[in-house]
Amino acid sequence: MRGSLKRMRSDNRSMVLDYVVRQGPAARLDIAKALGLSPATITTVVRELVDGGLVEVVDSEQTTGRPRELFGPSASSVHAIGVKLMAHRVVGVRVNYRGEVTGEMEHAYDSRGPRPLDALAEVLTAWTGDRSGLLGVGIGISGIVDARRGRVVGAPRLGWNDLDVAAELSDRLGTRVRIDNDVMALALAHALYGPARQHDHFMILTLGSGLGSAVIAAGAVQRGARGAAGELGHVTVDAGGPECGCGARGCLEAYVSEPALAAEAARAGLATDFEDLLDKAASEPRARALFERAGTRLGRVLQTAVNLVDPAVLIVSGEGVRWWPLVADAVRAELRRAKAGSAGSVPLIPDDLDDRGWARGAAACVLSAPLETTTPHTKERQR
Amino acid sequence: MRGSLKRMRSDNRSMVLDYVVRQGPAARLDIAKALGLSPATITTVVRELVDGGLVEVVDSEQTTGRPRELFGPSASSVHAIGVKLMAHRVVGVRVNYRGEVTGEMEHAYDSRGPRPLDALAEVLTAWTGDRSGLLGVGIGISGIVDARRGRVVGAPRLGWNDLDVAAELSDRLGTRVRIDNDVMALALAHALYGPARQHDHFMILTLGSGLGSAVIAAGAVQRGARGAAGELGHVTVDAGGPECGCGARGCLEAYVSEPALAAEAARAGLATDFEDLLDKAASEPRARALFERAGTRLGRVLQTAVNLVDPAVLIVSGEGVRWWPLVADAVRAELRRAKAGSAGSVPLIPDDLDDRGWARGAAACVLSAPLETTTPHTKERQR
DNA sequence: AGGCATCATTCAAAGTTTGAATGAAGTGAC
DNA sequence: GTCACTTCATTCAAACTTTGAATGATGCCT
Numbered sequence: 001m002r003g004s005l006k007r008m009r010s011d012n013r014s015m016v017l018d019y020v021v022r023q024g025p026a027a028r029l030d031i032a033k034a035l036g037l038s039p040a041t042i043t044t045v046v047r048e049l050v051d052g053g054l055v056e057v058v059d060s061e062q063t064t065g066r067p068r069e070l071f072g073p074s075a076s077s078v079h080a081i082g083v084k085l086m087a088h089r090v091v092g093v094r095v096n097y098r099g100e101v102t103g104e105m106e107h108a109y110d111s112r113g114p115r116p117l118d119a120l121a122e123v124l125t126a127w128t129g130d131r132s133g134l135l136g137v138g139i140g141i142s143g144i145v146d147a148r149r150g151r152v153v154g155a156p157r158l159g160w161n162d163l164d165v166a167a168e169l170s171d172r173l174g175t176r177v178r179i180d181n182d183v184m185a186l187a188l189a190h191a192l193y194g195p196a197r198q199h200d201h202f203m204i205l206t207l208g209s210g211l212g213s214a215v216i217a218a219g220a221v222q223r224g225a226r227g228a229a230g231e232l233g234h235v236t237v238d239a240g241g242p243e244c245g246c247g248a249r250g251c252l253e254a255y256v257s258e259p260a261l262a263a264e265a266a267r268a269g270l271a272t273d274f275e276d277l278l279d280k281a282a283s284e285p286r287a288r289a290l291f292e293r294a295g296t297r298l299g300r301v302l303q304t305a306v307n308l309v310d311p312a313v314l315i316v317s318g319e320g321v322r323w324w325p326l327v328a329d330a331v332r333a334e335l336r337r338a339k340a341g342s343a344g345s346v347p348l349i350p351d352d353l354d355d356r357g358w359a360r361g362a363a364a365c366v367l368s369a370p371l372e373t374t375t376p377h378t379k380e381r382q383r
Numbered sequence: 384m385r386g387s388l389k390r391m392r393s394d395n396r397s398m399v400l401d402y403v404v405r406q407g408p409a410a411r412l413d414i415a416k417a418l419g420l421s422p423a424t425i426t427t428v429v430r431e432l433v434d435g436g437l438v439e440v441v442d443s444e445q446t447t448g449r450p451r452e453l454f455g456p457s458a459s460s461v462h463a464i465g466v467k468l469m470a471h472r473v474v475g476v477r478v479n480y481r482g483e484v485t486g487e488m489e490h491a492y493d494s495r496g497p498r499p500l501d502a503l504a505e506v507l508t509a510w511t512g513d514r515s516g517l518l519g520v521g522i523g524i525s526g527i528v529d530a531r532r533g534r535v536v537g538a539p540r541l542g543w544n545d546l547d548v549a550a551e552l553s554d555r556l557g558t559r560v561r562i563d564n565d566v567m568a569l570a571l572a573h574a575l576y577g578p579a580r581q582h583d584h585f586m587i588l589t590l591g592s593g594l595g596s597a598v599i600a601a602g603a604v605q606r607g608a609r610g611a612a613g614e615l616g617h618v619t620v621d622a623g624g625p626e627c628g629c630g631a632r633g634c635l636e637a638y639v640s641e642p643a644l645a646a647e648a649a650r651a652g653l654a655t656d657f658e659d660l661l662d663k664a665a666s667e668p669r670a671r672a673l674f675e676r677a678g679t680r681l682g683r684v685l686q687t688a689v690n691l692v693d694p695a696v697l698i699v700s701g702e703g704v705r706w707w708p709l710v711a712d713a714v715r716a717e718l719r720r721a722k723a724g725s726a727g728s729v730p731l732i733p734d735d736l737d738d739r740g741w742a743r744g745a746a747a748c749v750l751s752a753p754l755e756t757t758t759p760h761t762k763e764r765q766r
Numbered sequence: 767a768g769g770c771a772t773c774a775t776t777c778a779a780a781g782t783t784t785g786a787a788t789g790a791a792g793t794g795a796c
Numbered sequence: 797g798t799c800a801c802t803t804c805a806t807t808c809a810a811a812c813t814t815t816g817a818a819t820g821a822t823g824c825c826t
Contacts, residue, residue: 039775041815225584228693229693307617309605310606388783392783426807446802447803450803
C-alpha cells in the first residue's frame with residue numbers, strides 16, 4: 001500500500017513543487033530539463049499541483065511559437081498559519097504559498113499557565129476561523145525541539161520540558177501541526193522564500209536577545225547529529241571574560257546580544273538600556289566603539305564558521321538587523337583577515353525582517369512539506 | 384532511453400549497496416525494513432549486486448526458522464586503485480570492496496616534469512597489470528579540485544593549474560578515473576569504512592604538514608558552495624601572530640602543523656627538526672608545553688566548528704595522529720569550556736592511519752560510486 | 767492566409783515495485 | 797526419525813509510473 005511506485009510520483013511532485021517555489025516562475029519544459037524528467041511527466045505532475053491549488057500560472061512568455069506558461073506558487077488557494085511562541089505572548093501570521101503575509105494576530109499568553117496547550121488552541125481557533133485551504137499550523141519555539149516527532153525536548157524560556165506539542169495541538173485544532181526550533185524555522189523560510197533561495201548552500205545568523213545560526217546545505221536545514229547544530233551563541237571568545245548565563249565565561253552571546261550590549265553600556269555609564277544605547281550610537285563615538293568591538297568578536301567566530309561551511313552567502317536576520325550597520329564593518333574586516341577559504345569573499349546580506357518574521361518562519365515548517373499526508377499518529381517508519 | 388524507471392532501480396541498487404557497506408552485515412529483511420522497500424525488491428536487487436561481485440554472503444544467523452543470510456561487501460571479486468599524488472612521489476594502494484588494502488606501490492615521480500600525466504599513466508599501468516575486476520582509479524590531490532568534472536582547478540604543491548586529469552588519465556588507462564581533494568577523499572573513506580560509518584553526521588580533522596577538515600552530513604562529504612568547505616587551516620587565531628605562508632597573520636596552521644611546531648621549537652632552541660621535537664617531548668617538559676599550547680589554539684577553533692556542526696564524533700586523522708596524544712588533553716579542555724552545544728561532549732577518535740591512508744581515501748572515490756556507468760565524455764546533464 | 771517555431775499533450779509500450787501465496791531451511795519435540 | 801513450526805526468501809500476476817514519438821496547440825512573421 002505504501003508503494004514505492006507511488007512514492008516515485010510523490011517524490012517527483014515534491015521536486016517539481018520545490019523547483020517552482022525556489023527557482024521562481026518556470027515553464028514546464030524548464031522544469032523537465034532541470035529535473036531530468038520528460039515533458040510528459042511534467043505535464044501530469046503540474047496538472048496535479050495546479051488542481052491541488054499549490055501552483056498556478058503567473059505569467060507567460062513568447063519569442064516565436066507557442067507561448068510558455070510560467071508557473072509559480074499559488075497566491076490564494078492555500079495558506080498556512082505560522083506562530084511564534086513566547087513566554088507571555090503569541091504572534092501569529094497567515095501566509096500564502098508564496099510566503100507572503102496575508103493576516104496577523106498578537107495575543108497575550110502565559111506559557112507557564114495551568115493548561116498551556118489548551119489555552120494556545122483556544123487563541124488559535126478563535127483567530128483562524130474558516131479552515132478551508134489551510135495546509136496546517138507551524139510553531140517556532142526557542143529551545144530544543146525534535147521537529148520530526150513534533151516534541152519539545154526542552155524550552156527553558158517557556159518552562160516546557162518533554163511535551164508532545166504537535167500531536168496534542170493537532171488533536172485540538174483538527175489540522176496538521178508542525179513545530180521546530182525558531183532559528184531552524186527561520187532558516188527554512190529563507191531557504192524557500194528568502195533572497196538566497198536559489199542557492200542551495202548558505203548560512204543564516206540571527207541577532208537579537210540571543211545569537212543563533214543555521215546552515216542550509218543541499219537546500220535543507222542542517223540539524224546535526226543531536227539536533228544541536230548552529231549553537232554559536234555560547235562559543236568562547238574570551239576565556240577570561242565575564243560569566244554568561246550558561247555557566248561558562250566569555251561566551252559570544254555575552255558580548256554580541258542586546259542584553260549584553262546594554263549591560264556593558266550601563267557599566268560604562270553610557271546608556272540606561274538598549275534602546276538608549278542605540279540612540280546614543282548615532283552621536284556618541286564611545287557607543288559606536290562598543291558595537292565595533294562586538295563586531296570584531298563576532299567576525300572572528302564567523303571567520304571559522306564560514307571557512308568551515310563555505311556558504312554562498314551569509315544572511316543576517318533577527319531583531320538585531322537594525323543594528324547590523326553598526327557592527328557590519330568590523331565583522332567584514334575580521335572576515336577579510338583570512339586569506340584562504342571563503343570568509344573574505346562571502347556576501348553578507350541583512351534580511352529585512354519585521355516583527356512577524358519569526359512567525360513567518362514557523363509557517364515555513366508547514367509550507368515546506370505540503371504534500372505529506374496528514375501525519376499518522378500511529379506507527380512511524382524508523383530508520 | 385535514460386528512463387526514470389531505470390533510474391529508480393539504479394537508485395535502489397545504490398541504496399541497498401550503501402546500506403550493506405555502512406551498516407555492516409545485514410539480512411535481506413533487515414535491508415527491506417530499513418529502506419522501506421519490499422522483500423521482493425530486495426531479493427531482486429541483492430541478486431544483481433551478488434552477480435556483479437559487489438556483495439557476498441559473509442555470515443548466517445538463526446534463532447528458529449530459516450537462517451538469515453547476512454550480506455557484506457565483497458572481499459575479492461572487485462577492487463579499486465587509490466593514489467596519493469605528491470610533488471616527488473606517488474603512493475598507490477589496491478583496495479578491495481571492504482576497504483581493505485590488498486597491495487601497495489610507491490614510486491618516484493615529478494609532478495613538474497614535461498608530461499606529468501603520461502608519466503603517471505606509465506607508473507600505474509606498469510604496476511596494476513591485470514585489470515579484471517578493477518572498478519577504477521581514484522586520485523587524491525592536495526589542492527582545489529572539481530571532483531564532479533574531474534578537473535584540478537589549482538594545486539600549488541604539484542604546480543598544476545586547470546588540468547583535466549580524470550578525462551586524460553582515463554583515456555590513457557582505459558579505466559574509470561576519479562579525482563578529489565585529498566581531505567575530501569579521506570573523509571569519504573571514513574564515511575564508508577571508518578569507525579564512524581554508521582553515523583551519517585560527523586567531522587574529520589587532519590593533522591600533519593598542514594591542517595584540514597571535512598564535514599560528513601547525511602552520509603555525504605560537504606563541499607560547500609564553492610568546493611572550499613573545511614578550510615580551517617588559515618583561520619585567524621592570533622591577529623598579532625607570525626606571518627603565515629598564505630599571507631595572513633596568526634593562522635591556525637602556523638601553530639598547529641608539523642612545520643610550524645618544528646619552527647617554533649627551533650626558535651626556542653628546543654629541537655632541530657620535527658622528529659627531534661617528538662623525541663624531546665617524551666622527556667622535556669618545555670617540548671610538551673609547546674604541544675599543549677598548540678592544542679589549546681586548536682581546541683578553541685574546534686569549539687566553534689563542533690558547536691556549529693554538531694557532529695556525532697570527531698575523527699582525528701593524518702600523519703599527525705602520532706602526536707595527537709600530546710595535544711588531545713588541551714583540545715578537550717578547550718572544548719569543554721563551552722557549556723552549551725555539543726563541543727563538550729563530542730567524542731574525539733584518533734584514526735589509526737598509516738602511510739597508505741591517504742591513498743586508501745583516494746580509492747574510496749571509486750568505491751563510493753561503483754554502480755555508475757562509465758562516465759560519458761559527451762554531454763553531461765546540467766543542473 | 768499560410769508557414770513556422772516552440773511549447774504542450776496524448777497514448778501505447780516498457781519497466782519497476784508490490785502483496786499474497788508459495789517455497790525453503792532449519793530447530794525442537796515426541 | 798518424523799512432524800510441526802517458525803522465520804527467511806522467492807515467485808508471479810497485477811498495479812502503477814515514466815517515456816518516446818506522434819500529434820496538437822498557439823501565436824508571430826512574411
